[in-house]
Amino acid sequence: MTGDVPMAPRAAPDVDRRMLESLVCPITHGPLRFDAERGELVSRHAGLAFPIRDGIPIMLESEARRIED
Incomplete structure (x- = not known):
């Protein structure tokens, strides 16, 4: 996926x-x-x-998952 936000995300349908x-x-x-x-x-x-x-981004470092490239 590039940087585009899908219109109808499956995992988070209530996201604006x-x-x-x-x-x-x-x-x-x-x-x-x-x-x-x-x-x-x-x-x-x-x-x-x-x-x-529940449609709300949790923007706390302590709640984030570490990812690898």
Whole structure:
């Protein structure tokens, strides 16, 4: 997936697309990629994936999952 946010994500159907487009990584202030399969916002630069729960992105480093490239 490039950086586009899908219109109808399967894992997080209640997520507002405009809200996702305006969010940035709280660590690097860089772009986030929406992973619809996992229902997460991924920051490649920080190496973190932030969960989305009940349509709400949890933008806390302590709640993020570490990812590998």
